[in-house]
Amino acid sequence: MVLDPSPFIDEGQPMSPAEAIDPFAPVQLGPITLKNRIIKAATFEGMSINNKMSDAIIDYHRAVADGGVAMTTLAYCAVSRDGQGAPNEIVxxxxxxxxxxxxxxxMHDAGAKASMQLGHAGPVGSVGGSNRLAPSKVFAPQAMKSTTPATVDDLRRIIGDHARSATIAADAGFDAVELHFGHGYLVSSFLSPKLNQRTDDWGGSLENRTRLAREVAGAVREAVGTRIAVTAKLNMSDGVDGGIWLDESITSARLLDDDGTLDAIELTGGSSFENPMYLFRGEVPVAEMAQTMPKAIGMAFRLTSKKFMKAYPFTEAFFLDYARQFRAAVDVPLILLGGINKLDTVHQAMSEGFEFVAMGRALLREPDLINQWIAGDTGASLCIHCNKCMPSIYAGTHCVLVREEERPGYNLWQTINPKASR
Ligand SMILES: Cc1cc2nc3c(=O)[nH]c(=O)nc-3n(C[C@H](O)[C@H](O)[C@H](O)COP(=O)(O)O)c2cc1C
Incomplete structure (x- = not known):
């Protein structure tokens, strides 16, 4: 049982005020300069049209760009048709x-940088076009089908797809790409000792399981050089018995650090495939999720949700204990993520050596939270981690506590796509 480990090291020592880092001062992220240290984390918009950009997605991100973040992350974009995970994704x-x-x-007009999350959904894929590629054959509950073991030709093609997609992003004016190495998506499933049962060069030893991550990062870096920043979102723990955990993920991070292909690593955990609430913590929005499903499946989901959606209590900065282990082990700049709602937490992250923080739900609740903090209103975010934003991805992602007329992107999306379920 590995879900509740004790930290390896003591609590981080805060810096003295003289050396305190100002989170709102400009800072370098690889080849680019960010105006402050706060990044909007990817929160899937669910508003693409025919797998392409929409005005609604731009509106959604412009709100956080106007609201003071240094960089906003266009959420999961598939590097190929077969890499799609959910409906309405950009390919x-x-x-x-x-x-x-x-x-x-x-985003540039609003004074923010633009990052694009790139990946292949692998076993998480549940939409048409996805072939649920995975290291090995396992049952994929999202699709109610088995996964398809990837051939070496598949892997070579997907590595190339990441490089090609990153080039498209750089050519389009993006400032960064974030490679998705977490949440049970393809690269993350290769890292997992549970999901990766291969006996070839891509499975078995940790070095072999990390091969896909390293080759993707290497190919992307080679493709974009120093035109843009390259970051990766990496699982520290899958939150699953037999999945990847700190002892191995720290070694994977060291290998990536030694390769020198990444400008920063964003630390995450959990698995959309096997343990989704580990990513978020807080309430499980069972009724709202059931409503997005066909009636019979929704009823079955209500009865079995405790099994598939294990709940975890929310605590501020819930990944900090784990992330400290990485801070002590690698030199690459780190982005702390997970339950950051308070300016004090941002200061603490800086004082413990994290170069950046990423925030998701707090900025869905209040897209202008960073400007509020800059203006001296240092109250905590109004986000209550009810997680009802999660099932809202099928209606145009939004915080249900934001007044309907004020939801960025949502109104445009509802106009374009009136069938989107509310
Ligand atoms: C509605 C919603 C959609 C999300 N979509 C993505 C996604 O596309 N890619 C990803 O890596 N994480 C996604 N996440 C996870 C967030 O990036 C982040 O890891 C998580 O919400 C924890 O950060 P927070 O406590 O600041 O919200 C999503 C989260 C939410 C709430």
């Missing part, structure tokens, strides 16, 4: 480039 192909360029320009 990064030449035909999508025009809309991506509009997105980057709009």
């Amino acid at each position: 990064v192909e030449e035909g999508a480039a025009g809309g991506l360029a509009q997105f980057a320009e709009a």
Whole structure:
């Protein structure tokens, strides 16, 4: 049982005020300069049209860009058709480039940098076009089908797809790409000793299981050089018995650090495939999730949700204890993520050596939270971690506590797509 380990090291020592880092001062992220240290984490918008950019997605991100973040992350974009995870995702192909360029320009006009999360959903894929590629054959509950073991040709093609997609992002004016190495998506499933049962060069030893992550990062870096920043979102723990945990994920991070291909690593955990609430903590929105499903499946989900959606209590900065282990082990800049709602937490992260913080739900609740903090109103976020934003991805992602007329992107999306379920 590995879900509740004791930290390896003592609590981090706060810096003295003289050396305290100002989170609102400009800072370098690889080849780019951010105006402050706060990044909007990827929160899937669910508002693409024909797998391309929409005005609704731009509106959604412009609110947080106007609201003071240094960089906003366009959420999960698939590097290929078969890499799609959920409906209404952007697929990064030449035909999508025009809309991506509009997105980057709009963020720049609002004074923020633009990052794009890139990945292949692998076993998490549950939509048409996905082939649920995985290291090995396992049952995929999202699709109610088995996964398909990836061939070496598949892996070579997908590594190339990441490099090609990153080039499209750079050409479109994006400032960064974030490679998705977490949450049970393809690269993360290769890291997992539970999901990766291969006996070839891509499975078995940790070095072999880390091969796909290293090759993707290497190919992307080679493709974009220093035109843009390259970061990765890496699982510290899958939150699953037999999945990856700190002892191994720290070694994977060291290997990536030694390769020198990444400008920063964002630390996450959990698995959309096997243990989704580990990513979020807080309430499980069972009724709202059931409503997004066909009636019979929704009823079955209500009865079995405790099994599939194990709940974890929310605590501020819930990944900090784990993230400290990485801070002590690697030199690469780190982005602390997970339950950051207070300015004090941002200061604490800086004092413990994290270069950046990423925030998701707090900025869905209040897109202008960073500007409030800069203006001296240092209250905590109003987000209550009810997680009802999660099932809202099918209606145009939004915080249900934001007044309907004030939801960024949502109203445009409802106009374009009136069938989107509320
Ligand atoms: C509605 C919603 C959609 C999300 N979509 C993504 C996604 O596309 N890619 C990803 O890596 N994480 C996604 N996440 C997870 C967030 O990036 C983040 O890891 C998580 O919400 C914890 O950070 P927070 O406590 O600041 O919200 C999503 C979270 C939410 C609430």
